[in-house]
Amino acid sequence: MSRAEAAPAGATAVPASAAARRWGLSLLISEVTTTFRRWRTLALLGVLAAVPVLIGIAVKIETGDDGAHGGGGPAFISQVTNNGLFLVFTSLAATLPFFLPMAIGVIAGDSVAGEAGSGTLRYLLVAPAGRTRLLFAKYATTMAFCFAATLVVAVSALAVGALLFPLGEVTLISGTTIGFGEGLLRALAIAVVVALSLVGVAALGLFVSTLTNSGVAAMATTVGLLITVQILDQFPQLSAIQPYLFPHYWLSFADLLRDPVLWDQVLRNLGLQALYAAVFGSAAWARFTAKDITV
Amino acid sequence: MEGRSRPEPWPGATEGAPVVETRALTKRFGGQLAVDGLDLVVPRGSVFGFLGPNGSGKTTTIRMLMGLIEPTSGTARVLGEEMPRGTRRVLPRVGALIEGPALYGFLSGRDNLTRFDAADPTADARTRRARVGHALDRVGLTGAAGKKARAYSLGMKQRLGLAAALLQPRELLVLDEPTNGLDPQGMREIRTLVRSLASEGTTVFLSSHLLDEIEQVCTHVAVMARGRLLIQGTVGELASSARGRLAVTTPDTAEAVRVLKEHGVNDLAVLDDRVTGELPAGPATELADLNAALVRADVRVRAFGAERASLEDAFVALTGEGFDVAG
Ligand SMILES: Nc1ncnc2c1ncn2[C@@H]1O[C@H](COP(=O)(O)OP(=O)(O)OP(=O)(O)O)[C@@H](O)[C@H]1O
Ligand SMILES: [Mg+2]
Numbered sequence: 164m165s166r167a168e169a170a171p172a173g174a175t176a177v178p179a180s181a182a183a184r185r186w187g188l189s190l191l192i193s194e195v196t197t198t199f200r201r202w203r204t205l206a207l208l209g210v211l212a213a214v215p216v217l218i219g220i221a222v223k224i225e226t227g228d229d230g231a232h233g234g235g236g237p238a239f240i241s242q243v244t245n246n247g248l249f250l251v252f253t254s255l256a257a258t259l260p261f262f263l264p265m266a267i268g269v270i271a272g273d274s275v276a277g278e279a280g281s282g283t284l285r286y287l288l289v290a291p292a293g294r295t296r297l298l299f300a301k302y303a304t305t306m307a308f309c310f311a312a313t314l315v316v317a318v319s320a321l322a323v324g325a326l327l328f329p330l331g332e333v334t335l336i337s338g339t340t341i342g343f344g345e346g347l348l349r350a351l352a353i354a355v356v357v358a359l360s361l362v363g364v365a366a367l368g369l370f371v372s373t374l375t376n377s378g379v380a381a382m383a384t385t386v387g388l389l390i391t392v393q394i395l396d397q398f399p400q401l402s403a404i405q406p407y408l409f410p411h412y413w414l415s416f417a418d419l420l421r422d423p424v425l426w427d428q429v430l431r432n433l434g435l436q437a438l439y440a441a442v443f444g445s446a447a448w449a450r451f452t453a454k455d456i457t458v
Numbered sequence: 459m460e461g462r463s464r465p466e467p468w469p470g471a472t473e474g475a476p477v478v479e480t481r482a483l484t485k486r487f488g489g490q491l492a493v494d495g496l497d498l499v500v501p502r503g504s505v506f507g508f509l510g511p512n513g514s515g516k517t518t519t520i521r522m523l524m525g526l527i528e529p530t531s532g533t534a535r536v537l538g539e540e541m542p543r544g545t546r547r548v549l550p551r552v553g554a555l556i557e558g559p560a561l562y563g564f565l566s567g568r569d570n571l572t573r574f575d576a577a578d579p580t581a582d583a584r585t586r587r588a589r590v591g592h593a594l595d596r597v598g599l600t601g602a603a604g605k606k607a608r609a610y611s612l613g614m615k616q617r618l619g620l621a622a623a624l625l626q627p628r629e630l631l632v633l634d635e636p637t638n639g640l641d642p643q644g645m646r647e648i649r650t651l652v653r654s655l656a657s658e659g660t661t662v663f664l665s666s667h668l669l670d671e672i673e674q675v676c677t678h679v680a681v682m683a684r685g686r687l688l689i690q691g692t693v694g695e696l697a698s699s700a701r702g703r704l705a706v707t708t709p710d711t712a713e714a715v716r717v718l719k720e721h722g723v724n725d726l727a728v729l730d731d732r733v734t735g736e737l738p739a740g741p742a743t744e745l746a747d748l749n750a751a752l753v754r755a756d757v758r759v760r761a762f763g764a765e766r767a768s769l770e771d772a773f774v775a776l777t778g779e780g781f782d783v784a785g
């Protein structure tokens with residue numbers, strides 16, 4: 164009896180490889196839906212969506228003022244009154260230094276540590292999710308959040324820009340003028356580059372997350388590191404190390420608004436992000452696959 | 459000590475490879491030995507009670523069996539494969555409840571189960587909904603399945619944790635204090651559930667402090683204290699290791715004491731019309747012969763019988779009376 168019952172249960176444990184891949188997708192889908200159903204995630208996205216609204220209203224009220232408030236970013240803000248599309252660039256430039264990476268830090272920092280703290284990690288691991296696969300799903304979900312967060316800022320800015328300001332041809336930084344359609348495409352490209360700029364912080368946050376069993380501690384550490392690095396990036400005395408700091412080339416996305424596009428800094432940024440993803444991704448993997456799960 | 463047994467097949471154990479087998483399994487946390495040279499054998503088809511005072515290393519052992527922590531030394535084999543290396547192949551066939559349930563408070567009970575099931579690469583997504591429903595039904599949570607888990611009571615959380623262990627047919631169920639927080643009905647249901655799972659062929663490895671519970675459902679037991687295994691064997695073996703006492707009720711106490719002493723009964727005590735004594739070691743003494751001897755000596759016997767030692771007696775005899783947790 165016991166043998167007869169046991170055999171089919173054992174047989175299901177060795178699935179075909181194609182099927183296994185599909186079921187690996189199950190975990191990823193579960194991870195993404197679980198993350199995006201949390202109130203906290205929605206609140207973060209809500210705050211990010213509010214930023215363009217605030218900037219848009221401020222610009223509308225102070226139409227005469229041409230000062231650049233773009234968080235130290237490129238001076239797109241003066242163009243917003245002429246073309247609502249510039250609110251997208253302004254908003255991305257305003258949120259990229261802190262708001263966006265902070266939101267990523269919260270999600271990435273909590274991803275492993277939060278589950279460890281609540282104990283659900285041990286049940287995922289005995290399911291068995293597989294440590295490498297779980298970490299991959301966590302990182303992929305954080306990346307999905309990077310794109311979602313960037314998209315939320317961009318779409319909110321586009322909507323507010325269209326409501327409050329005229330839309331039309333876009334005058335690039337280099338002085339050439341392109342049609343609105345191409346302007347939209349460039350905005351999309353910029354959003355993608357901004358989202359990819361967050362790959363490094365995401366990997367850093369994931370690594371920090373594997374170090375502790377407290378989600379709050381991991382979030383705070385990641386955000387603290389972000390702020391520290393942003394400050395270090397401001398000191399001229401540290402110019403030797405600055406090219407290796409992950410936010411160093413962040414605002415280079417403005418180069419996509421030139422004709423021809425200046426790829427140099429953009430590519431440098433993406434390369435640096437890939438480097439951070441590789442280094443901290445490996446560190447997170449090494450740590451997580453060897454970790455004793457004692458809570 | 460005759461009660462201690464080596465980890466070799468016991469008489470009456472189900473044949474076949476053991477479901478769990480550890481060799482000198484050891485875990486050290488910093489300076490402290492949480493589990494010390496454990497040789498545990500869980501026979502296939504058994505309901506195995508894992509006993510021990512607080513802090514004796516039960517949960518640590520279970521964590522090593524489930525591949526959550528790496529042993530400091532020694533080996534642990536589960537379903538024939540060494541852990542933690544075999545987690546991917548072994549754990550889909552194992553359901554586990556480890557140190558209480560852990561849930562996503564912001565998800566409903568049903569969504570919690572769906573998430574844990576999605577984490578198992580061998581679980582078929584097409585049957586997920588049905589299996590989740592069945593597991594909820596099995597622990598009596600169907601009515602509360604839509605409620606957010608943070609609004610669950612302790613017992614409901616415990617039930618949901620159990621349901622997660624029952625999402626698939628399992629070869630082995632590892633339950634760390636499964637009745638913790640349950641009401642009496644819940645405890646009875648869990649016992650019934652464990653029995654029915656065992657009759658379906660699932661081996662159940664159950665840690666608990668509730669000795670009646672172990673006595674009622676388990677076929678085998680192991681007792682831990684301070685990280686070491688004190689004894690393992692069938693429930694009967696353990697209970698008889700703390701030998702029962704013979705009790706005779708008679709008005710002729712003096713004569714009864716004389717006769718019993720002649721037949722090798724030790725530690726005789728008389729209280730009013732009751733004579734009690736410790737039965738001699740080994741199965742040699744036949745109670746019927748003792749009774750016949752008393753009657754032949756004209757002792758008027760009102761009542762006669764062996765008072766079986768409870769598992770609790772055996773447990774306390776093994777682990778000591780002290781209340782303080784070992785440091
Ligand atoms: N993560 C840890 N770090 C340090 N020591 C630990 C850790 N986990 C357990 N211990 C120690 O290991 C010993 C065994 O703990 P364990 O949790 O295995 O006991 P237990 O038998 O499950 O107890 P209980 O019946 O209270 O659940 C205890 O002395 C405990 O203090
Ligand atoms: Mg315990």
